[in-house]
Amino acid sequence: MQFSGDQLLSRRTPGCALSAIRSFFAVTLFLASFVVTSSQPGHAIPAFARKYGLPCSACHIGWPILNTFGQQFRDNGYQIGNDRDSPIYQNPAYWPMTFRITPNWHLESKTKVLVDQTGTLGVEKTITTDGFDLSGLDLWTAGTLYKNISFSVLPSMAEGQSFHLENAWVRFDNLLSSPWLNLKFGKFELDSLLSEKRFLTLSNVGGFWYNYHFLPPGDSNGFGGVGNNQLGIELLGHSRNSYARYSISLLSSVNGTPGLTSAGQGGTSRTYDLYLHANEGFQVKGLGVQRVGVFGYFGQSPTYFLTSQGTPIEAQGDKSFSRVGAYGWWFIKDFDVETFYLHGQDNVFLGNSVAANQPNLLPAGAVGPNWNGGFVEAHYAYSPQLIFTGRYELVHMSRQANAAVQGATPNLGNVDSFTIGYRWYPIMFSRAGLAFHNEYAQAKTGNTSILTNSDQTARSVMLGFDFDY
């Protein structure tokens, strides 16, 4: 097999392309936020409430956050565990599908954006856009194919784009009659109690957890973060009440993209990642069940490809990366707080976007970048029909990928953000759900402005009606 430097994913050297990195980072962040927010899967489905004749509150603290029974129901393969699971109880009119969409008005603002100006490099200005808009559309169907065989298929579409499969899996539940053995196969969300698919914020700036998708600027890692659904197989076990849970997932290194797509190149993947997660719940008298969990994602990403007549055919030079962390979910009656910590690190070749077979291209002082991040998110359920939320989140680079970046822009990529909002559910029945959603989010990204290397601040205001049926 032959390969050449032409086939490298990227050969930019950090010293000469800081501005390109910054713009790449800004665009990546924007796209990530767009993709994430436009494909919020509707994991709260009236279809289940319809099927069982139960109120939404049987499974949700406030749609779409799951309560303890909702978690049990999900872990048990969408089965309650009594004779109500039997088809004879199902209403013939029951259609196991729901859709979710959010018509909204939103305002986006960002400081120090490079604006073209004739005869100069351009100027940095604050850009503000606003108007009426639509979120992506989710069509979700899930349930049981047979006793102890569950499934989920979630086609999702952003306006003007084609449908993609946000998830599609089949799960063999309660193997050997034990809740500790469940096998899921397909594309699915990585197991975690802090589910980004179920949280309460939707705006462009606040509609995702930065920690779940963070990549240092200039990094060529094809992994999109623990918040992205992945393709693979998952072994999950849980206690009867789902207080104690574990999961082990073997995943293709494709960032959830079908077609063996490694780092954006179809038909090239040949490596696997590993995701581990465990959590435990415990009762605190007078407060309720408190939960803690730990997780680790250990993966590989290619740094170059073998090609055939210019077409990438096999990923090569796989280099490692990891994301490890811990979280807690603390309840004080109607008030709950999520605390999250993540440490991430990428291999030096990934961090500097250099092919593993060309180590001489590594810049001076090149090291594997690493960072720490976390968030504190609180929810207050004034009633099941009115929930307030607030979050403070940060991601701080503890080591940049090389000496040039570390020296010139030590804060490059840092994120400091906060989001506040509330959701009012005037309608929350087993047939349908409607929430009025109002949110304000702000995020400052370190040294990302292209001309002055200054920090940029993005803001989102969103008012909308989030509904599913």
Added chain:
Amino acid sequence: MKQVFSSTQASMRRLHERIVRTKQLWVAPALFLLLCGMGHARTREKAAPSFTIEVDQPYSRVVAAVEDVARSSVIKGTFEYTGDDQLKGAQFEPSSRLFPVWTGAGKVFLKVRNRTLAPKHFIQSNDVGAVAVRYVVQENGANSTRLVIDAVFVENAGHHGHPSDGYVETCEFAEIGKRLKEFDQQRTLRASGHEFAPSRESSSQLDKPVEPVIDSSATADIRRAIADQESQLAADTANLRQLEAQARKIRASEFVRINAERAELKASPYSHARVVAALKQGQEATVLVKSAYWFRVRSEDGQEGWVSHSALEAQP
């Protein structure tokens, strides 16, 4: 023409500037809807106070009826799945963590249904947990008993306790009322059966051929016994007549008529309870349960609920 055009342009510009300024006004609808939401959430169902009622029945009989209901495996007035009307699988419990230990007077009974999913008629019912009904029976005089019923749903996760909206207690009390009525009927039957049986036995004995008299003292004893039986029979007959008169009186008082211009049939015996239906003046109803101020009635169209006694009059 040019002037008109430029003035139009200027007003358009002003309008645009105004629109730009009004972008900041997104706060107004946000706040308005927040207030709507808070108002809406405030109008949520309110927890009912303890269901307390004075029953014109002896303490021992009410205790028996309550124990009977507490030992049944059904909790009325709540359900999990749409289409059901009660919770099955409840158990009689000597104590429950869902209620603090009762230190007051009276006898306490508890019925608990574990692993219940977001049951109806509990305020902001959510998640899986246990439903408990507590009955406290207190002696309140020779022929009066106070009954206090409370129902609560507590999530297993322990995040919340959800009091009942009053409907569960009302339905459970209706069950107790039924039991009391059954006891009354049984007592009446038993009483008549018990009282008359000896008479029948006596008369059957009298029907038997009389043995030749051998001993005069024995004959005297038999005669005395016959006289006793005859006087007993007379007393029983009088008693029967009295009971029949009482039954007629009870039957008459079971039917009432609405004497107010407009009366409300309520889900629970409280002024703020949910209105089941409006009743018109002159409409007739059957009394199911009586308390000091509220009567549980069944209207002509079959709806059951509570009506204030001031809105009712006995049917002539």
